[in-house]
Amino acid sequence: MTAPQPLQPLEGRTRLIATVALSFATFMNVLDTTIANVSLPAIAGDMGVSPNQGTWVITSFAVANAISVPLTGWLTQRFGQVRLFVASILLFTLASFLCGLSTSLPMLIAFRVLQGFVAGPMIPLSQALLMSSYPKEKVGIALAAWSMTTLVAPVMGPILGGWISDNMSWPWIFYVNVPAGLIAAWVVWGIFKTRETATRKLPIDAVGLVLLIVWVSALQLTLDKGKELDWFNSMEIVALAATAFMGFCFFVVWELKEPHPVVDLTLFKLRNFTVSTIAISLGYGLFFGTVVLMPLWLQQYMGYTSTWAGLATAPVGILAIVLSPIVGKNLHKFDARYIASFAFVVFALASWMRSHFTIQADFWSFFAPQFVQGAAMATFFIPLVSISLSQMKPERIPSASGVSSFVRITFGAMGASVFTTLWENRASLHHARLAENISALQPVAANTLTQLQASGMSEQQSLGLIERLLSQQAFTLAADELFWLSCMIFLVLTATVWFAHPVRGGKMAAGGGDH
CATH class of the missing domain: 4.10.860 (DNA Excision Repair, Uvrb; Chain A)
Structure with a gap:
């Protein structure tokens, strides 16, 4: 067994470069959970499948990623944090290239599974390596730097994916990872190769x-x-x-x-880890469901292009970027539970604002709740990760982060599936109810048909336009219902975090031990 060596925090410029490289690798990983969202219509059309079947491009990555994340603890002890992290980046880069070469949906899904599987250790290991690079009193800043990547990447994904789909071709949403991955792997290895962790051979479960x-x-x-x-x-x-x-x-x-x-379930004996994992997973599931739903609705029923659908979700990153460093720097001054509760209240407010969308909603109507939600994202991950790791010994952090990420990613994939399923089911119900009021004997409908035909449309064209309007209204009502439901669940989650012991600056406050 390799003898463990105490690691001193990195200093100055080296620490800054390390933070950027680790964060960039994480950014690249998280980006791929959402970059395909607005590209689904383009991918589905190119491969001759429906947009609903195209959602497998998203969920296949998420499920494979979730399955491999818990292996992080075992793989780390077997190969070391640094070697495993660099290997994950390089394999992720290769898988991204293969995704871009795909010529059929089964082929693309297979490579997305591979991409998600090899990406598993990247997020928990980036967190562990980053925290080992900072002194204890600056852990909040480290968590802020790390969380900004997990906050901003889901926002940048639709923007970048939309622009690429409209101006280039969808394979380039995967090709962009190649140079980024190679650079990140080179920089991380150069800085961390002398900071490898202890290894030992353990049997695989x-x-x-x-x-x-x-x-x-x-x-x-x-x-x-x-x-x-x-x-x-x-x-x-x-x-x-x-x-x-x-x-x-x-x-x-x-x-x-x-x-x-393979998954250390004894971690759930720690109250703070359990409470934080539940809160962050349910919150992320709701958030990710919205991230998938919004571009589909905007493109299919509101007439938005891929680029504009991405831009409509972009404002969420403004406050997230501005506030995350402030939250990280001042985390030690406050009970983390207050900050997490604030996040859920703001999430609920943004969802409530969305629940009032109509088919007349313009770009600025989408801007406001997205902008507000940025404050929630800045105060969501940082305090909950702090609560989660507050009772952890350093050697358990990779395993704990892996298990927490596994649950969170699994709930994210479930959120995407549940949201799209409920959206279609509720839209079908609303469409049926709206269609009941459309008949030749109904005065308003008859008058509308007459006016449309008088404007030069045929009867078939007039009926087609009315059908389009009905679908647009039905899917908008269904989306509003899901946003309202999300608002209610976020309010419930506000109380959930108070089952955890008080935490300040990543450590439990006095008297907060587990019994």
Whole structure:
């Protein structure tokens, strides 16, 4: 076993370059969770599939990423943090290149699975390496630098993806990772190669890994295919749901008894870790569901191009970028639970503002709630990560970060599937109700048809336009309902964080030990 060496914090320019390189690698990873969102219509059209089938491009990455994240702890002990992190960047870069070369949807999904799987260790390891580069009194600044990448990347993804789709071609949303990945890997290796962590050979929990893959994959397939197969009226969905449930139960029992588990469930004995993981995962699931829903709605029913759909979501990054360093620098002065509660209240406010969207909403109507939500994003990750790691010994941070990221990413993938499914189901219901009032015997409808035909439209064209208006109204009403539901859940999450012990500056306040 390699003898452990105490690591001193980095200083000055070296620490700044290291922070930028680690953050950039994380940015590249998180960017790929959303960069394809506004490109789905282009990808689906190019490959001859529906936009709904195209959502597999998003969820396949998220599920594979979620499955591999918990392996971070075992892989770190086997190969070392630095070697594993650099290898993940290089493999992620290769997988991105292969995604760009894809010529069919199954081929693209396969490479997205590979891309998500090799990217798993990147986020938890970037966090661990970054925290080891800073002195303890500046941990808040380190967390702020790290969280800005996880905040800004989901915002930049739709903007960059939209511009590339409109002005180049969709494969370039993956090709952009190639030079970025190579540069990040080179810089990180140059700075951290002498700061490798201790390694030891541990047996791999093969049974736990197989069970993890089975139940997570079955759960995501249930969510993704449910809307196509009429949910539990389909024996395939029943079988998938049963597999997910039984696989999860066997997984929990096995992991609790396994001496070297693939997922260290004993972390959930720590109250702060459990509370923080629940809060951050549910919050991220709601946030990511919105991130997927907004571009689809704007492009399919509000007439936005990919570029403008991306720009409509961009204002969320303004306050996130401005406030994150301030929050990180002053985190030690406040109880982290107050800051997290503020985040959920602002998330709820932004969702409430969105719940009033109409088909007449203009660009600035979308700007306001997106701008407001930036304040929530700046105060969301930093305090909750601080609470999560407040009881952790340094050697458990990679494993804890991996488990927390696994749950968060899984909920993000679930949020995307649940939001799009509920959106379509509620829209179908609203469409049916609206269509009941459209008939030749209904005066307003008859008058509208007459006016449209008088303007030069044929009867078929007039009916087609009315159908388009009905769909636009139905999907807008459905989106409003989901935003309102999100508002209510965010308000409930405001109270959730208060089950954690008080935390200041990444450490528990006096008297806050677990019992």
